[in-house]
Amino acid sequence: MSAVLPLGWAVLLPVLLLAVTWAVVAADVLAAGRAGGRPVPWTVAALTPAREALRLLVGQRRRAVGGDELLRGIGGAVLPLAALLAAVVLPLGLRPVADLGVGIVWFNAMEVFAWAAVWLVGWGSNSTLSLIGGYRFVAQGLAWELPHMFALITAAVGAQSLRVTDVVAAQQGLWFVVIMPVAFVAFLLSVAAMAFWGPFGAPVGRDVAGGAAAELGGVDRLVFVTGRWLLLVAAAAMAVPLFLGGGHGPWLPAWAWVLVKTLAVLAAVVALRHRLPTIRMERWTEFSLVVLTPATIAQALVVTLVALGEGGLR
Amino acid sequence: MNLQAFLVVAAALVSVGLFGALTQQSIVMVMMGLELLLNGVILAAAAFWYFLAPSGTEGQVLIVIVVTAMAIEMAAGFAVTTAIYRAKRIDMTDDATELRG
């Protein structure tokens, strides 16, 4: 058994991600209905993603006067691309599509493109509210990137490898979430922040009329929104190999465990959105830099000491 | 793909960056020129490592140093720009005449 999935999976990966995205969008509609006191039947919810996509597909694209069409288009397209490329190192089961030696750095480098994407969309729309949305994302990004990187580093230190499959293999006995809970929480928070989701939704908030996406219509909006969902799914799915033991588990085959765990993480992320209000930028920035970053550094230090104590570095 | 090709590309990047750094009026644009120049240095370092001394790690260490230097240059550049701007409301190198003495 080779360490990598056959090449055909590269085509299947987007399909898989979209399928999970579909389920998550439907779950979000259900949760929104429940939270708002107006429950939605699940049949309606299951159809909603398709209806919305169709609505945007037949919709007209919009141009912004004085806007930078090119940059906006690039920004919109980069978002789903970044999500798909980041997902390449995700083990589906025990094997990823591409088993890079520096998979964790690859994942990090790809999702960072969201910074450029959201800012470009906000800038290219040439609207004050869009630009405010773009800037909000950058401000948030500066706050979440450090705890996020330290969380990734902690998992890598625990496995003593930057290869995602090695990280999974290292969790055969004990899931990393047990020995690095702070890193796991920081990672989950940064997943939500990366996809400007829920409590971190200020870049596309209602107060700025949709923020970065305010001026997008038709296919442009579809690509942007889909990219955002894909990013959320891909990043949340990454929590499984990094902290939740990947495909390891009793009874079920590895792929089933990955699916179950991914859906569980996504359910938690969706619940987060419906339970919590949006966190304001200045609050989050200070909290992230003053509390979360030192906490993740301390977590990394503890894990490093444990790794050293268990027989030193290989 | 050989050492000479890499080095010529690196030389092109360095000279374009130099041209930008020398001609631009805005401090921020001057910094972009410097970044481009360092970009060429990175490429040359990678090429030297790969084609001349792949067994060592000096090439990689050099790239790490250059990347750090870029980050420092950016941070320092923006801090200086902010300080000058706060004091003088200018962001053009030509206007910062004190620097000329």
Added chain:
Amino acid sequence: MDLRNALLRAAAARPHVLVVGGVGTDRLRARVEQEIARRRWPVATAPADADVLVVVGRPGPELDPVIDGVWAAVPVPRSRAQITGEDEIASALEAAVRTLSDLTAQHALALRDGLPTAHTDTSPGEQDQHADGHDEQTGHDEHSGSHHHQEGGMELPGGLAMADLGEDRDGLVLDQLHVALGPVLPEWPSGLVVDVVLQGDVIQEARSRFLDLDLDDRDAPECLPDAARALDSAARVLALVGWDGPAARARGLRDALLFDRVDGSRVLEEVDDLRRRVRRSRLLRWMLRSAEAGRSEVLETLHDKLLSARCAVAGAGGAAPVAVDLPALDSRLVGAEFAAARLIVAVADPQPQPTLTRPADRGGAS
């Protein structure tokens, strides 16, 4: 052709609706919102996100061009509905959906080469009011950042204007943008426009006004009863802080009070439940807490609103909402960051009082 028709019909099944109303249309707007929520249609955040533009009441001469501008920014397939009475709501919405799925009608509505045609401005005084934050689609002549008749603006190709410079709160001289907030913004009081000078997302100057205030021939403005108005405004605040569930609940309670003859005890129970959730949310407190500038006020006022709604439902006759006059609102907005400013406007929930707030120097505002 059949396939395209079918696609249009399927796409029209869940239209996003943008509701626009002038001063004094709150009750009718609430009724429309209730009907939209009943059909589970989402409320659009911006013209770009909308399929159906619902105009509530009869817009006056100041609001009318704004609505035309918004309409020009709605992408095809689109439809526009005018609702002036409660009995028209259902039929108007159904007609809107029919238009949405009608291929020939949509062909006629399609924007020429993707750009809205420019509308002609009748007077410089009106021009400001198109700038509603989405204005770069409303015409060729405006830029969200700036109005080209503003002094200090440099003329740019395409009639866009360059931003001014001004000192920010950190002592740096940076670009300032002149933007008119409202009247078409999510969770925004009907008919209100605040002309602001924005630096980044910090408001440097603000001047608020109501559109179409001096219309004497308007029907007696329908005001919401106190409890419903408190809930309406609380729902806006909750939606602005991104807490959609409680916001929807507050809105549902408002509708229950206004239109459904339900027994008071159930509403009372739910209002109490909502109050408890709001009071207990530590994150909300963390976010709104501050020593300064109407921020802790936001939370207190939100509590007060829910409390007064409770009192009104219970028949105890809670205190009537304090009328906020526009100059006071302006002074509170200065120096606030954009998200904070939105909250300040939402909690202030200013109501037009023609005799009190009509500024003597209306012409000077623009």
Added chain:
Amino acid sequence: MTTALFVVLAATAVVAGALVFRVDSMARATFLLLLSFLAVAGLVLMTGLQYVGLVIVLMMVIEMVVMAVFMIMYMMNPAGLMSMSMFHNTRGAAVIAAATFVALAGGALLVDWPVRGGSPAPDPTMALGESLMSGQMLTMMTLGVTLFATIVGTVVLATGRGRYDRLGDELDAPASDDRDRGGVGR
């Protein structure tokens, strides 16, 4: 295949780098520079330096977004709606740049480079890490201290109101008088 990839990446790097100084829009200039960096990162990846190549991608995306923010903050006409020339001393710079290119490229082509010594470590990333943590430890420590000094220095330079302005001369104010307070309440 490799040659084609090399040519494409090299051309992208140089052309995007040159266009940085040709376009009017600051946002476009910044992201063209990013494109140039990404192309160079691609070339670095082609030499087998996976870790370093990806770190360049990671750093440069963040750096360029931050740069764009500053560009727009300080430049007039950031969107490039009005074309304006921002060059000075073009001729002299062109001569210097051309001379530099001729000297460097000529040197690259004419020097008799030594033959390749040794082969890459099986895992260059591991080699880099081991080297930084042993032989090159001094480099790593110097970088760390320099970065820390930069953080302190740039904050001091750029900040308008320091903690003495916010918390009083004795730093004994119970809370700062900031208009917008952070999440920890300092």
